[in-house]
Amino acid sequence: MTSTEPSLRRLANDQVRALASAVGLGTPQVAEELVTELLGVAGTHPLCTPPHWQSDISDDQTPVEFSIAFDTAGNPTLRMLGAPVARPGDGQVAAALRLLATWADRYQLSLDRFEAVRELFLPPNAQGFGLWFSVIFRPEPEFKVYLDPNARGGAQAPALVAHALRVLGLAPAHPVIAHHALARPQDRFAFFALDLHAGAQARVKVYVAHHEAGAEVAERACLAVPGVDPEQVSAFCRTVGGPLPFTTRPLISSYSFSDPGSAVPDNYSLYVPVREAVADDEVTLNRLRTVLREQGLRPDVLEQALRGIARRPLAEGVGMIPHVSLRTGSTRQGLTVYLSTEAFHTTPARSRTGHHSHA
Ligand code: TRP
Numbered sequence: 001m002t003s004t005e006p007s008l009r010r011l012a013n014d015q016v017r018a019l020a021s022a023v024g025l026g027t028p029q030v031a032e033e034l035v036t037e038l039l040g041v042a043g044t045h046p047l048c049t050p051p052h053w054q055s056d057i058s059d060d061q062t063p064v065e066f067s068i069a070f071d072t073a074g075n076p077t078l079r080m081l082g083a084p085v086a087r088p089g090d091g092q093v094a095a096a097l098r099l100l101a102t103w104a105d106r107y108q109l110s111l112d113r114f115e116a117v118r119e120l121f122l123p124p125n126a127q128g129f130g131l132w133f134s135v136i137f138r139p140e141p142e143f144k145v146y147l148d149p150n151a152r153g154g155a156q157a158p159a160l161v162a163h164a165l166r167v168l169g170l171a172p173a174h175p176v177i178a179h180h181a182l183a184r185p186q187d188r189f190a191f192f193a194l195d196l197h198a199g200a201q202a203r204v205k206v207y208v209a210h211h212e213a214g215a216e217v218a219e220r221a222c223l224a225v226p227g228v229d230p231e232q233v234s235a236f237c238r239t240v241g242g243p244l245p246f247t248t249r250p251l252i253s254s255y256s257f258s259d260p261g262s263a264v265p266d267n268y269s270l271y272v273p274v275r276e277a278v279a280d281d282e283v284t285l286n287r288l289r290t291v292l293r294e295q296g297l298r299p300d301v302l303e304q305a306l307r308g309i310a311r312r313p314l315a316e317g318v319g320m321i322p323h324v325s326l327r328t329g330s331t332r333q334g335l336t337v338y339l340s341t342e343a344f345h346t347t348p349a350r351s352r353t354g355h356h357s358h359a
Contacts, residue, residue, distance in 0.1 A: 008343050009036055009043030012064055015341060016080070018308025019066055020137070022301055023076040031137045035080065037099060038064055038133065042085040047343055053085045056129050059275075059319055060345035068305055069136075069327075069336040074297040078137045079336075081146075083129065093122055096131035103143060110198035114145055117164045121147035121192065134193075143196040144205075149189035157189040158182070161206060164192060165263075168204055172263040173255070177206060180224035181253050186211035190252060200260065207254040214245035218270045221253040225268040228328045233270055236326040239294075240287050241272045249273035252323075258331055267329035269336075275319040280349035281306075282314040284321045288337065291324075295335070302337060309339055317346040 013032045020028035036043055042063050045051060055063040064082035071077075084095040104111055122131070128148030136142040147164075149157040162174045181187055191207035210217045215234035222228045237251070251272060255265035278284050285306065289299045310320060323338040 005046050005048065007043060008045045008047060008062070008341075009039055011047060011343050012036075012039060012043075012341060015066065015309040016078075019068070019078050019305050019339070022305040022308050023068060023078045025078055025137055027137075027139065030141065031078070034135050034137070034141060035064065037102070038080065038082040038084065038135070040084050040095060040099065041087050051344055055083050055085065057081060057083050057132070058340050059322065059347065060340070060342060062341045062343045064341065065322070066309070066339040066341070067336050068302065068339070069334055070292075070297065070301075071332075071334040072295065074292075074295075074301075076301045079134060080137075081132060081134045083132045092130040093126065096133070099133070100131075100145070104196070107141065107143065109143055109196040110202070111196065112198075113168060113194050113202070113204070114196065116167050117147070117192075117194075120160055120164050120167070121149075121151045123152060126151040127153055132191075144193050144203075145196060147192045147194075149192050154188065161189050161192060165204075165206075169260070170204060170257055170263045173206070173257060173265065176224050176263075176265070177208065177255055181208040181210070181221040181255075183220065184210070184213075184217070186213065186250075187217075190250075191254075201258050202260075203256045203258045205254050205256045207252055209250035209252050211250045212245060212247060213251045215241075218251055218253065222268040222270070222328065224255060225265045225329045227330060228268050233268070233326065233328060236291065237270060237272055239291055240274050240284075240324050241277045244277070246273060246276055249276045256329075256331070265329070266331050267327060267333075269325050269327045271323050271325040273322065274324050275322045275347070278318060278350075279352040280315045280318045281320045283352070284318075284324070285314060288321075288324065291335065305337075305339065309341070311342065312346060316349055317342070318349055319347045 016031045017028050051061040055061050067079045069077045086092045086095045128150045132146035134144040190209040193205040195202040215237035219230040219234045222233045254269045256267040325336040
């Protein structure tokens with residue numbers, strides 16, 4: 001690819017380098033290599049041409065999304081979520097499995113739990129998104145695989161998740177999740193994720209999408225995790241997302257199980273689709289400044305990260321920050337900010353005085 005026709009790979013690598021610098025990551029070359037591998041055939045695609053693939057990772061079909069997770073002391077960790085793109089004539093899952101084999105080999109990943117549930121989620125002619133990965137850029141990178149509970153159709157999702165939890169020794173978790181998070185017909189399983197490392201802290205994560213939901217749905221959902229303060233969860237939801245219920249995109253809950261001997265979730269996270277609830281990304285940043293200040297944290301890292309990836313003023317579009325999440329419970333508490341590449345498209349800003357923007 002020549003420099004006159006920038007590729008997705010080039011943009012994503014420039015962005016990951018800028019983000020690595022913002023979070024103080026010492027090994028940007030490893031991050032760049034992993035981004036390049038995750039993009040695969042999509043990497044050479046020129047930015048001036050719309051993508052020929054479908055990917056639900058980002059609103060503009062970019063198959064990778066970055067995020068910065070802050071712990072309660074404000075220490076940042078850089079991550080990415082992505083979906084390998086298939087070559088013509090190939091399947092998305094096949095492309096993803098090839099990449100998984102490469103990474104498993106190089107990083108000695110533990111595939112035991114993935115192997116135990118893969119045929120449940122990846123039947124021939126599976127429906128849904130296929131197979132996604134996330135990577136945490138630590139000195140030794142950490143990997144997670146995302147499976148689709150709707151792979152056998154939406155009606156089968158509860159049974160599929162129940163089955164997978166049983167296989168993983170977490171059978172009692174299902175009724176607890178169902179009671180707290182699946183109380184309404186608009187509540188549906190969205191993702192099923194597994195950490196791919198061996199060891200006691202390897203997690204199983206179950207995600208539920210709450211369509212047409214407001215803060216009170218999250219308040220109920222979080223009660224499945226001992227010790228979580230429902231008022232903290234709903235206050236976060238309202239500070240970031242505003243007072244109105246979400247109508248076009250779901251609020252998402254996740255439960256994480258990291259104690260192999262226990263089916264009690266130790267973490268609840270709430271993902272707020274903030275891009276639905278603001279006029280533009282500057283409004284989102286201002287709300288995040290408020291949240292960080294309340295926690296005694298400074299916004300510098302986030303501001304530097306946004307400067308590093310932005311190719312436009314924050315006020316001139318909406319969705320560079322698609323989601324913001326709060327992590328609560330006894331492990332991994334903190335705040336995560338998701339960052340879109342906007343490689344192919346920027347959603348125009350809405351009017352700040354408009355009725356839906358509540359800026
Ligand atoms: N783009 C999808 C969505 O908005 C999936 C997704 C990507 C997502 N990153 C996410 C969902 C972060 C929740 C949180 O739903």
